[in-house]
Amino acid sequence: MDCARLRLAAALIAAFAVAFPCAVAHAATPAPGNLHAFSLRADEAVTHTFAQTPSFAWNPVSGATNYQFELATSKKFSDNAMVWSGKSKSPTTALPLSLPWITGSPYSLYAHVRAVTRKGVGPWSQTFGFNMRWPAVPVPLTPSYPGLLRWSKVSGANAYMVWMLDGVNHWFTTRSNMADEREYYTFHQDPSWTGAVHYRVRAMRWLYGQTDNGLPAVSYGPWSPVYTSFNPPFNPGPVTNPKTVSDVVSDAGHTATHPVTPAFLWSGNASIWGTTTELTRVVVFTDQDCLNTVFNGAIVGGPAYVPRDVGPLSMPSDTTGIAAARSTSLGFGTQPDSKTREGLDVKTNELDVVSAATGNNGLPPAQVVKPAKVDLWDSDWAGGHYFWTAMPVDEVPDQLISTTLAAPTAPGDTSITVANGAGIGVGDTLQIGLPPAETRVVTAVAGNVVTLATALASPHAFTDPVVRPTGGVTYTDDELTQDACASGRVGMFGKTSDPTVTAQGGTPYVSGLSPDGKLMGAHRPSPRVYGQPLVSWLPLESAGQYEVQWSKKAYPWATAGSRVTDGTATTLPLTPGTWFYRVRGLDAMLMGTKTALSWSDPVRVVVTKPQFRVVG
Numbered sequence: 001m002d003c004a005r006l007r008l009a010a011a012l013i014a015a016f017a018v019a020f021p022c023a024v025a026h027a028a029t030p031a032p033g034n035l036h037a038f039s040l041r042a043d044e045a046v047t048h049t050f051a052q053t054p055s056f057a058w059n060p061v062s063g064a065t066n067y068q069f070e071l072a073t074s075k076k077f078s079d080n081a082m083v084w085s086g087k088s089k090s091p092t093t094a095l096p097l098s099l100p101w102i103t104g105s106p107y108s109l110y111a112h113v114r115a116v117t118r119k120g121v122g123p124w125s126q127t128f129g130f131n132m133r134w135p136a137v138p139v140p141l142t143p144s145y146p147g148l149l150r151w152s153k154v155s156g157a158n159a160y161m162v163w164m165l166d167g168v169n170h171w172f173t174t175r176s177n178m179a180d181e182r183e184y185y186t187f188h189q190d191p192s193w194t195g196a197v198h199y200r201v202r203a204m205r206w207l208y209g210q211t212d213n214g215l216p217a218v219s220y221g222p223w224s225p226v227y228t229s230f231n232p233p234f235n236p237g238p239v240t241n242p243k244t245v246s247d248v249v250s251d252a253g254h255t256a257t258h259p260v261t262p263a264f265l266w267s268g269n270a271s272i273w274g275t276t277t278e279l280t281r282v283v284v285f286t287d288q289d290c291l292n293t294v295f296n297g298a299i300v301g302g303p304a305y306v307p308r309d310v311g312p313l314s315m316p317s318d319t320t321g322i323a324a325a326r327s328t329s330l331g332f333g334t335q336p337d338s339k340t341r342e343g344l345d346v347k348t349n350e351l352d353v354v355s356a357a358t359g360n361n362g363l364p365p366a367q368v369v370k371p372a373k374v375d376l377w378d379s380d381w382a383g384g385h386y387f388w389t390a391m392p393v394d395e396v397p398d399q400l401i402s403t404t405l406a407a408p409t410a411p412g413d414t415s416i417t418v419a420n421g422a423g424i425g426v427g428d429t430l431q432i433g434l435p436p437a438e439t440r441v442v443t444a445v446a447g448n449v450v451t452l453a454t455a456l457a458s459p460h461a462f463t464d465p466v467v468r469p470t471g472g473v474t475y476t477d478d479e480l481t482q483d484a485c486a487s488g489r490v491g492m493f494g495k496t497s498d499p500t501v502t503a504q505g506g507t508p509y510v511s512g513l514s515p516d517g518k519l520m521g522a523h524r525p526s527p528r529v530y531g532q533p534l535v536s537w538l539p540l541e542s543a544g545q546y547e548v549q550w551s552k553k554a555y556p557w558a559t560a561g562s563r564v565t566d567g568t569a570t571t572l573p574l575t576p577g578t579w580f581y582r583v584r585g586l587d588a589m590l591m592g593t594k595t596a597l598s599w600s601d602p603v604r605v606v607v608t609k610p611q612f613r614v615v616g
Contacts, residue, residue, distance in 0.1 A: 029122030032058040032067065032091065032113050034519070037130050040504075040536045042092060042511035043521030048107060048130045051156040052205075053099045055534060055569045057511055058125060059519050060091040061115035068121070069093050069113045073102070073215065075127055082212045083109065091519050092511050092534040094569040097209020100217035103131040134221035138177065138201045145245065145265055146231045147304035149179045149199060154221070156539055157203035159309070159371075161220055165198040168329045173204065175371070175542065175589060176246070178263045178306045181229070182313055185302025187325040189234040189269075189278060194302070197229040206544045208566030235303070236276065239268040239390050242491030250493035255385060257494035260542055261376045263306045264297070264491075266390040271478040272487045277392040280305070281338070281348070283481055284376065284388040290485035294386075295376060295591070298335055298348045299393055299475055308332070309371030309589055312350045317427065318471045319397055336427040338393065338475035345426060346477075349374050354588045375542060375589040376495045378598070384494040389484045391477045398428065398472035402465065405432075406448060409460045414452050418466050421448040425474065431467045433460040499598040500546065500583040501538040508603045509536040515608045526604040533605055535581060536569040543585025543597060550574065550581040554602040557582075576609040 035058040036046045042057035056069065067088045074081035084095055102108040107129030115122045138151035138160065149162065160179075163171040168183045184194050203221040211217070243251035245263045250256035264282045271277065282297035282305045283290070297305050298312030314333025316322045338346045354370045379386055401424060407417045409432075416432065424430070424445055430452075431437040438458060444451035484490070502508055503525075510522040512529040520529070527533075537546070548570055549562040557580075563570065564586070572581060585597040 029063075029115055029117045029119050030061055031123045032061050032115055032125045034059045035111060035113055035125045035128045037111070037128060038511070038521075040509040040538075041521035042519055042534075043523075049133055050130060051133065051135045051154075052539065053095050053097065053132075053567060054130070055092060055094045055511070055536065056111055056113070056128075057092045057519055057534075058113050060513055060517060061117070061122065062517070063117040063119070064115040065089075065118065066116050067091065067093075067113050068116060069111065071095070071109060071111045073109060073213075075110050077110070077112065080213055083215060084212055088571070090512050090531045090534065090571065092571065094534055094567060094571055095209070096565075096567070097211060098205065098207050098217055098566070099132045100211075100215055101132050101134070101221070103133055104129075107131055134203060137222055137224040138203065139224070140227050140229075141177075144229065145263075145304060146235075146267075147181050147185060147194075147302040148245070148263055148265065148306070149181065149197070149201075149229055150245075150263075151177050151201050151224075151227075153177050153541065154203035156205060157221075158206045158544055159204040161202050161204055163200045163223070165200065165226065170329065170331055172308055172310050172332060173371075174306065174308055175375070176260050176263075176306065178246070179308075180263070180300060180304040180306045181231070181302055182298075182300040182305075183329045185234075186300055186313055186330060187278065187322065189301060191231075191233050194231050194234065197231065198226055199229065200224050200226055206566065234269070235267045236270070237268040238270045238272070239266055239280070239392055239489060241265075241267045242388065242390060242489065244388075244491060244493040250491065252491075255492045255494060257379075257384060257496050259496070259498050261307055261374060261495060262493060263304060264388065264390065265304050267303055269392065271392045272483060272489070273479065275392070275394070275478055277394050277478055279393040279395070279475065280390050281346075281393055281477075282388060282390055284386050285481070285485075286386065288385075288387050288485065288490070290387060290389060290481040290490065293481070295374075296346050296348050298350045299338060305390075307372075307374035308350055309374055311335075311372065312348055315475065316473065317429075318473055320471065322395060322473060336475070339425075339477065341477045341480045349591065352591070371589050373589050373591045375587055375591065377591065378496045379494045384496070385492045386495065387485065388491050388493070389481060389489055391479065391481065391484065394476050394478055396474045396476045398468060398470055398474060399423070400470050401468040403467075404463045404465055405460055406462070408462050409456055411455070411457055411459060413456045414454070416450050416452065416456075416460075416466065418448050418450060421445055421450060424450060424468060427472075427474075428468050429472060431465075431469060432456065433458065433464045437465075437467070497542055497585070497587070497597040498540065500540055500543075500585055500600040502535070502583055502600045502603050508605070510534070510603070510605055511536070526606060528606045528608055530608045532571050532573055533607070534569060534571045535583075535603070535605075537583050537600065539568050540585040540597065542587050542589075544588050545586040546583055547586060547596065548572070548581060548583050550579055551602075552577070552579065554580045554604070557602070574605070574607045576607050578604065578606050580604050
């Protein structure tokens with residue numbers, strides 16, 4: 001290039017620098033300050049220990065188009081230490097995973113964030129360290145009731161694991177903070193079994209999401225110390241004094257409304273006809289005549305029942321098994337169908353397991369153990385009542401039944417036709433054919449056609465014998481439910497799930513960027529936020545997931561968008577304008593096909609438009 005052209009280029013560069021001084025030099029993008037974790041609002045007191053996965057916030061950086069956030073188990077943030085990373089347009093972020101229990105000295109988890117502007121990527125902020133740890137272990141509650149365990153609720157718990165000690169050495173899970181002592185009472189009600197029950201309990205939570213480096217997370221907290229529940233001697237006499245217990249008590253004196261399906265309590269072991277039994281099952285109805293059954297409890301021994309989500313006790317199916325059960329405790333398993341007094345089959349709701357089908361059933365997909373659907377619907381019909389009774393149950397030994405095949409069979413057949421099907425029922429064991437006969441369990445009976453649990457292995461001829469031997473047991477109610485309730489042995493209670501709490505004192509749990517460009521936590525109703533707000537809510541005892549909806553008006557509600565989340569915080573993708581959002585829990589254990597709980601009150605939030613000003 002000649003000297004003239006060089007001089008011209010230099011002149012042009014100098015002129016450009018005078019006309020656009022911002023193009024020749026600029027300050028480096030600063031690092032975000034005040035990075036911290038929080039549970040509900042970004043301006044709450046800073047803490048470094050959390051029981052639930054927290055959200056994060058930091059001071060905004062001028063000109064930032066987005067932020068890059070990283071969470072790791074090391075201050076060096078090496079690839080193998082990375083727990084989660086993501087981007088956010090606002091100076092807040094909610095994590096899509098449950099963090100593992102992890103503690104260090106002083107911390108075991110570290111977060112940092114940096115801003116991205118049109119000038120480039122800024123430096124990382126200072127790290128924020130914290131630990132994940134349960135806030136407490138459950139402790140027994142008073143007053144105590146015979147046959148019932150109760151303990152304090154733990155914040156953030158979705159369920160509890162109960163470990164029965166002594167000779168039982170058996171554990172199970174339950175969603176409520178109560179459990180019956182069926183392992184001790186069933187087939188042995190003497191004080192040597194039931195007088196003192198030793199147990200431990202720990203809180204559990206649903207797991208969701210996945211860490212980047214595969215760091216494992218467990219669903220349970222620490223075990224409590226060993227606790228002892230003392231029970232008085234079993235009280236014989238008529239079954240009476242029905243009451244239900246949760247945070248409140250519903251008895252003959254008044255009808256109370258429970259936030260969860262309650263514990264059922266009674267006393268005595270004799271039917272209205274004076275016959276005594278050692279087993280009982282709870283039945284819940286929608287009507288005072290006790291005809292419209294909505295819940296069948298598992299068969300238990302003892303004066304208390306709390307629905308369990310892991311299945312009933314594995315009740316013996318013959319007299320030999322019952323004799324053996326009197327000297328040992330039963331584990332959970334499949335309970336055979338029982339019979340009402342008039343002979344109808346009864347299957348306990350504790351065997352109605354949540355479907356693994358896709359869709360929002362209120363259970364995080366990562367959950368391996370599928371619970372039973374044992375939570376009652378909200379009772380918001382007139383009066384808000386459920387009616388229930390405790391039914392005495394007898395073990396009725398099977399009588400010998402002998403019939404013949406009315407048609408020949410072939411190998412692989414899963415049903416047979418008999419000359420007379422009277423007396424044959426589901427759960428019976430049949431001996432089919434000439435000796436050596438095949439033994440098969442009955443799964444269904446329709447007239448003289450009997451369906452078998454497994455296919456036949458051999459052919460059998462017309463008129464070959466079919467025998468139900470003695471020794472089997474059928475569990476049968478001692479009374480009709482309508483007679484029991486007509487006698488006055490009926491309890492009443494209501495059940496209404498609590499709505500999700502999205503605010504305190506009218507001020508919503510909203511965090512984000514204020515219209516004047518500062519990090520904010522809402523201090524008044526109807527907060528004003530620039531950009532996308534992060535909203536939080538308190539966890540519900542009966543929810544495993546949550547649904548969030550947003551609308552341009554509160555009434556009539558017109559859903560503009562929605563999402564399902566496993567956590568208790570999310571960032572709403574709202575555009576400038578006035579919006580309303582609401583949150584409700586999803587309960588996997590709610591009976592039927594509808595899993596949604598009550599909506600929170602709509603929360604108004606105003607998303608402001610960008611504001612610009614010219615500077616000299």
